[in-house]
Amino acid sequence: MREIYMDHSATTPVDTTVFDAMIPYYSYDYGNPSSVHAKGRSARRALEKSREQIAALIGANPREVFFTSGGTEADNQAIISYMLSNPKRGKHLISSAIEHHAVLDTCLYLEKSGFDLTVLPVDELGRVEPESLKAAIRPDTALVTIMHANNEIGTIQPLKELVDIAHQAGAAFHTDAVQTFGKVPIDVKSIGIDMLSASSHKLYGPKGVGCLYIKKGIKTGSLFHGGPQENKMRAGTENIPGIVGFGKAAELAGQRMDELSRRLTALGSRLREGLLQSIPDTIPTGDPDNRVPGSVSVCFRFVEGESILLMLDSYGIMGSSGSACTSGALDPSHVLLAIGLPHEIAHGSLRLTLGKDNTEDDVDYVLEVLPKIIGNLRKMSPLYSKGGSN
Numbered sequence: 443m444r445e446i447y448m449d450h451s452a453t454t455p456v457d458t459t460v461f462d463a464m465i466p467y468y469s470y471d472y473g474n475p476s477s478v479h480a481k482g483r484s485a486r487r488a489l490e491k492s493r494e495q496i497a498a499l500i501g502a503n504p505r506e507v508f509f510t511s512g513g514t515e516a517d518n519q520a521i522i523s524y525m526l527s528n529p530k531r532g533k534h535l536i537s538s539a540i541e542h543h544a545v546l547d548t549c550l551y552l553e554k555s556g557f558d559l560t561v562l563p564v565d566e567l568g569r570v571e572p573e574s575l576k577a578a579i580r581p582d583t584a585l586v587t588i589m590h591a592n593n594e595i596g597t598i599q600p601l602k603e604l605v606d607i608a609h610q611a612g613a614a615f616h617t618d619a620v621q622t623f624g625k626v627p628i629d630v631k632s633i634g635i636d637m638l639s640a641s642s643h644k645l646y647g648p649k650g651v652g653c654l655y656i657k658k659g660i661k662t663g664s665l666f667h668g669g670p671q672e673n674k675m676r677a678g679t680e681n682i683p684g685i686v687g688f689g690k691a692a693e694l695a696g697q698r699m700d701e702l703s704r705r706l707t708a709l710g711s712r713l714r715e716g717l718l719q720s721i722p723d724t725i726p727t728g729d730p731d732n733r734v735p736g737s738v739s740v741c742f743r744f745v746e747g748e749s750i751l752l753m754l755d756s757y758g759i760m761g762s763s764g765s766a767c768t769s770g771a772l773d774p775s776h777v778l779l780a781i782g783l784p785h786e787i788a789h790g791s792l793r794l795t796l797g798k799d800n801t802e803d804d805v806d807y808v809l810e811v812l813p814k815i816i817g818n819l820r821k822m823s824p825l826y827s828k829g830g831s832n
Contacts, residue, residue, distance in 0.1 A: 443758045446804045450644075450797035451593050451621060451737065452762055456687065457646040463690040464648065467683040475680055476671065485682050492689025496653055499692045500638065501629040508654050508675045509685055513620040514544040515665070516639035516654040517587075519676075520616045521548045523663040524585050524637065525557060531612070532582025534558040538570050539780035540592050545618050546776075549587070558582075567729040568597035568781050575604055579611040589618040590628070590638075594777045594793055595728030596737030598622065605634040614660060620644055620652075621734055624695030626703065636660050642684065646798070647691030651684035702798055706736030709796050709805055714738045716809040721816050725787060727778065736796030741783060744826035745819040747791045753815040759808055761794045786825070 447455075467488060473481025475489045490504070497504040510516045525535060537549045539561050546561075553559040560578045562570050570588055579586075586608040591598040601617060608615040616637040619628060623638075624645035630638060637660060641652040656662055656675075668677035710733075718724050723743040742750065747763030754761055774788035794808065820826040 445758045446807060447760045448794040448796055448800065449760050449762050451793065451795040453643045453649065454646045454797055456648055457691060457694060459694060460647055460687045460690045464683045464687040467686050475682060488682060488686050489680055492685045495689035495693045499624060499696050500655060501631050502655050503658065506655055506658055508656060508672045509680060510652045510654055510676060511650055512652040513618065513639050513641035516652050517544040517618055518548050519654055519665050520637040520639060520662070521545065521585065521587055522552065523665060524614060525552055527661045527663045528584055531584035534580050534583045535585045535587065536560045536562060536575065536578055536583060537587050538562045538564060540564050540568055540777045541589055542593055542618055545587055545589065564780055566782050568592050568595045568777070569729065570599055570604060572600060572603040572607055575607050579607065579613065583611060583613045585614050585616060587616040590622040591734045592777060593621050594775055595739045596733035597729040598626070598732045598734065602633050609634060624692060625734055630655060642688035642691055645691050645695045648684045648687040651681055651688045703735045706796050709800060709802065710736045710738050712802070713794060713805045713808060717812065720809060720813045727781065738794045740792055741787050742790040742792065742816050743787055744823045745790045745816060747789060749819055750792050750815060753819065757811045759811065761792060763791050763793065
């Protein structure tokens with residue numbers, strides 16, 4: 443069966459060049475980077491080279507990059523450790539209604555622990571309005587954490603404006619950049635970002651490794667205790683093969699970014715416009731212009747996202763939905779509800795995110811298959827027979 447993978451916002455395949463770079467650190471250069479012997483020194487050199495590669499991608503100093511197990515840990519460390527390490531700054535933090543649960547749930551945890559939380563609304567395109575942030579900031583606001591781009595609808599936030607507002611009020615700014623790191627240009631110095639989270643497996647690197655950028659002078663702490671690794675920011679022996687893979691993936695992302703961004707933007711536009719033209723009662727979501735390259739998000743009225751995914755999978759097409767099956771109940775995405783979609787429309791969501799190996803033929807195949815799938819599902823829908831297009 444033909445296989446077409448269009449779920450790159452969930453994860454990406456490990457690039458063969460990345461995989462080749464990792465192999466020696468499993469089988470030959472297997473030393474602990476804290477050891478002083480030859481194999482330990484070799485591992486240490488590889489660790490620091492990867493730190494340099496990642497720092498170069500975002501315009502940071504290598505000493506400002508700390509390795510984690512992924513984006514979720516980086517988010518947790520940034521938010522929790524900053525709030526605990528800066529009690530004099532205040533007990534108020536601000537986030538947005540469309541954050542990944544790695545941020546939202548962390549903020550809610552702090553709220554239950556005695557901190558004050560404000561969750562900002564977004565507009566119909568999923569953007570945080572700078573004026574809403576300005577209105578929400580208080581004298582005791584210590585931290586603002588707003589993602590760079592949304593993982594479901596692809597909208598990129600006006601980060602520079604938001605950072606400036608936070609800094610004018612004396613608050614620090616953290617961004618979850620898991621969906622943009624290596625895909626769009628990020629310069630942490632020119633934007634003014636204080637902390638940034640990223641993950642390897644979103645840019646053709648291995649799973650189980652990520653990083654947290656912390657600007658020099660920002661006071662944070664470790665979530666793990668026991669050893670002096672990562673300049674005492676994360677105890678535990680470093681995952682050298684994974685970190686080497688992350689570094690190589692970051693290096694390749696920097697080299698490919700401009701060309702790949704142009705190509706994925708064109709493919710994404712072709713797919714999005716084709717869906718809107720060929721399938722009635724299709725609602726696009728997210729910012730149509732300022733979005734992650736290759737990200738396509740729509741809702742189909744009168745059908746459910748899970749059914750769409752199952753049918754697509756039978757044709758060899760792999761995507762994702764904003765709906766999640768939890769305890770037998772189909773819950774609509776909090777992101778889609780936050781941009782104002784009613785439950786019955788949010789249930790019919792589909793996210794297709796393109797990657798470096800997708801082609802025009804892939805897009806055309808989806809445009810051939812998906813209208814048939816939606817048509818067949820709607821024939822079985824009592825909602826469509828009552829109020830749908832014919």
